[in-house]
Amino acid sequence: MVDPADKERLTQLEERIAAAKKLQEPGKDHQDEHYSQAQHAWRMVIELVAGLGIGFGIGYGLDALFGTKPIMLVLFILLGFAAGVKTMMRSAAEMQKTMTAEADKDERD
Template sequence: MSDGPSPDDHASRLKALEDRIKAAKGDEAKHHSEEHYSQAQVAWRMVIELVAGLGIGFGIGYGLDSLFGTLPIFLVLFIFLGFAAGVKTMMRTAREVQERQLAKEAGDNEEAEDA
């Protein structure tokens, strides 16, 4: 005698439930999470670019100060130069993201006009 539904019945019911959930969520939920993940990646990239610029400036400045025995002159100078380079790189990244967004919106508008 059988106590209840078979394991195959459970598996088929679970698969049907997963399909219904996937259909209810649709592609929009995935798109939103992928977009959020992409924005987080861009934010981290920009932070890393700024910190890298500062770190490289610090290293060059400290190295030159150690070499010439003029400890804070080159250090301060190259930290500011590293900061400026980091900000410039961040701005370039922001411009790339903006251009991609504008191109995507233009493509969406063209698709809407064609429909």
């Protein structure tokens, strides 16, 4: 037979476990948040590399067309880099705006 004091302690323990589980449910899982941050980081890296690649392609094509080997290549690589950085900064601002809106929403709730 179970002692009444032990039964009461067991009931209290079950209530505390249930309360702790409820606290964890509404929030995001830490791994999901980390995965989302990794996605944003890769997006920004890809935007920069795409800008450099497009600049390289345009510069190489114009150099081949006009016969001015390194000039257009260097110029358009630099322009592609600038465009990639600008796009990265725009993505970072968008991400910050989204995170700020989520934080404000969490504070209101």
